[in-house]
Amino acid sequence: MARFLLLLLALAPLHAVAQTATVAGVVQSAETGEPLPGASVLLSRLGAEADTPRGRATTAEGSFVFTDVTPGRYTIRASFVGYLATTDTLDLQPGDETESILELAEQRLADVVVEAGGEREPIQAGRTALRPADIASLPGPDPSGDLLQALTFQPGVVALGDRGGQLTVR
Numbered sequence: 001m002a003r004f005l006l007l008l009l010a011l012a013p014l015h016a017v018a019q020t021a022t023v024a025g026v027v028q029s030a031e032t033g034e035p036l037p038g039a040s041v042l043l044s045r046l047g048a049e050a051d052t053p054r055g056r057a058t059t060a061e062g063s064f065v066f067t068d069v070t071p072g073r074y075t076i077r078a079s080f081v082g083y084l085a086t087t088d089t090l091d092l093q094p095g096d097e098t099e100s101i102l103e104l105a106e107q108r109l110a111d112v113v114v115e116a117g118g119e120r121e122p123i124q125a126g127r128t129a130l131r132p133a134d135i136a137s138l139p140g141p142d143p144s145g146d147l148l149q150a151l152t153f154q155p156g157v158v159a160l161g162d163r164g165g166q167l168t169v170r
Helices: 002-018 132-136 147-152
Strands: 021-027 041-047 054-057 063-069 072-079 086-092 097-105 155-161 164-170
Touching: 021 041, 021 072, 021 086, 021 155, 041 063, 054 063, 072 097, 086 097, 132 147
Parallel strands: 021 097
Antiparallel strands: 021 063, 041 054, 041 072, 072 086, 155 164
């Protein structure tokens, strides 16, 4: 009986170390309080024990859950298109069930003005120009480029035979 109690006491700290934490929460708009479905949430461990960050997308209700999180110090970051990202720090203990409400402020973007400018080169249907630089950039056995090979990369051109064969242009 004494050995059993001694064994139980020896294993008790291991049980506490093996416990994990859970992080759950909601990502919502700071202005309206509406949930943000599809927002990105990233949980990253800080310090020397840093491991691969874990990421989630929020559900239709803006919620997320990270289970089996090793206790330690973490940053949690939420981001969504059109909103400023937010970051918070969490200290997780074994058995913790942390709930976070991450509020994102709308990001005001500057106006974009599109203006026509410059002269457009007239488009000639069916005409393609090959510059020497285009030909030289194609992969091939000849480092200086191969005109036949460059032509075969163009739409509507077929070459029969591997070198100097028949060339068909539609």
